Amino acid sequence: MEQDTTDSPRAVKLSCRNLWKVYGANPEYYFDAAGYQIDTENLAKRMRSEAHIPAAIDVSFDVHVGEIFVIMGLSGSGKSTVVRCLSRLVDASYGQVLLDGENLLDKSDKELIDIRRHKMGMVFQNFGLLPHLTVLENVAFPLRLQGLSQAEQRERAERVINLVDLTGREDAFPGQLSGGQQQRVGIARSLAVEPDVWFLDEPFSALDPLIRRQMQDEFLRIQQVLHKSIVFITHDFLEALRIADRMAIMRDGKVVQIGTPEDLILNPVDDYVAQFTSEVPRIRVLRAKACVVPAEGDTSAMVHVSGDLVVEALISELSHNPSGVVVDGADGQPLGVVTPVSLIKTLAALDAPQPSVSA
Numbered sequence: 001m002e003q004d005t006t007d008s009p010r011a012v013k014l015s016c017r018n019l020w021k022v023y024g025a026n027p028e029y030y031f032d033a034a035g036y037q038i039d040t041e042n043l044a045k046r047m048r049s050e051a052h053i054p055a056a057i058d059v060s061f062d063v064h065v066g067e068i069f070v071i072m073g074l075s076g077s078g079k080s081t082v083v084r085c086l087s088r089l090v091d092a093s094y095g096q097v098l099l100d101g102e103n104l105l106d107k108s109d110k111e112l113i114d115i116r117r118h119k120m121g122m123v124f125q126n127f128g129l130l131p132h133l134t135v136l137e138n139v140a141f142p143l144r145l146q147g148l149s150q151a152e153q154r155e156r157a158e159r160v161i162n163l164v165d166l167t168g169r170e171d172a173f174p175g176q177l178s179g180g181q182q183q184r185v186g187i188a189r190s191l192a193v194e195p196d197v198w199f200l201d202e203p204f205s206a207l208d209p210l211i212r213r214q215m216q217d218e219f220l221r222i223q224q225v226l227h228k229s230i231v232f233i234t235h236d237f238l239e240a241l242r243i244a245d246r247m248a249i250m251r252d253g254k255v256v257q258i259g260t261p262e263d264l265i266l267n268p269v270d271d272y273v274a275q276f277t278s279e280v281p282r283i284r285v286l287r288a289k290a291c292v293v294p295a296e297g298d299t300s301a302m303v304h305v306s307g308d309l310v311v312e313a314l315i316s317e318l319s320h321n322p323s324g325v326v327v328d329g330a331d332g333q334p335l336g337v338v339t340p341v342s343l344i345k346t347l348a349a350l351d352a353p354q355p356s357v358s359a
């Protein structure tokens with residue numbers, strides 16, 4: 001059962017409601033105007049037994065304005081299917097995809113082309129550049145489809161090429177660029193249309209680790225400037241941890257948990273989620289407020305730290321203040337204290353061994 005462990009009041013940009021994508025000869029058979037009559041689990045089971053593949057099963061989540069929403073899951077869990085349904089590159093079998101409150105599944109092909117050209121940006125793992133066009137021409141390509149004048153195409157393309165730090169390479173062909181540079185062109189091209197929502201399907205996974213990290217930094221820098229509403233697929237929890245505001249974990253077509261990376265690490269709903277987060281150093285995620293114990297005795301001489309301080313930095317504070325620190329909440333009121341011993345106990349409890357996932 002999907003669980004959203006966050007409670008964010010931010011405005012919703014894109015909403016996915018009870019979305020199903022079923023591959024097979026006759027997916028419509030399972031749904032009527034009133035929806036479906038049997039429970040989700042049994043319906044998916046029945047589809048599988050009747051030579052259909054339920055690739056997305058009753059998927060629901062919201063992407064807030066300006067948010068980076070990450071989807072993770074093992075191979076075949078349905079991540080790409082969901083994102084393709086959101087952009088209607090494939091048609092969902094059932095459910096709703098609301099962009100600014102309007103259901104994309106009700107739109108005509110013509111309306112959709114327009115929405116995709118003006119409101120959506122997409123970046124894929126294999127870059128998808130046109131080899132016979134230069135960097136400038138590749139980036140300007142969607143603007144040509146929009147019917148912008150040559151001058152406007154050039155002005156906008158140059159602006160986004162500058163944004164991804166490729167100024168000076170406008171006349172190069174994709175084959176003359178490194179993988180990282182090619183993906184920068186892909187990013188620039190998807191941003192040229194000034195999209196409202198931005199879909200990125202494992203955009204950095206073909207890059208080697210060092211370049212990948214640089215591209216993540218670049219991506220975060222661009223997002224700080226542009227504040228797009230983003231759906232980002234990755235296999236890599238450390239990547240998710242760096243970039244996600246919130247994330248969904250998928251398994252066998254279903255969303256099993258939605259939350260901040262910190263929520264997922266600290267409160268995984270099951271072993272599958274716990275397994276994804278097991279490689280993450282807890283001290284980079286855990287915050288002081290999650291480690292407090294009640295104060296005993298006089299704390300007036302103790303240093304105060306913010307409840308949002310990550311434990312990595314808290315350890316450094318404790319090395320200078322071995323009797324402990326007072327941890328304050330967002331309102332400035334003390335939540336409790338952390339001592340070296342209480343912190344070791346908290347971390348030891350979190351690092352208890354997790355059972356492995358087989359899927």
Ligand SMILES: Nc1ncnc2c1ncn2[C@@H]1O[C@H](COP(=O)(O)OP(=O)(O)OP(=O)(O)O)[C@@H](O)[C@H]1O
Pocket residue numbers: 023024053054055073074075076077078079080081082
């Ligand atoms: N065109 C298709 N026809 C039939 N089955 C499909 C089709 N596309 C995807 N599937 C199936 O749907 C399921 C979900 O696939 P999907 O590509 O969405 O997974 P994924 O989580 O994105 O995987 P990966 O991480 O390997 O890209 C898989 O079982 C896949 O075989």
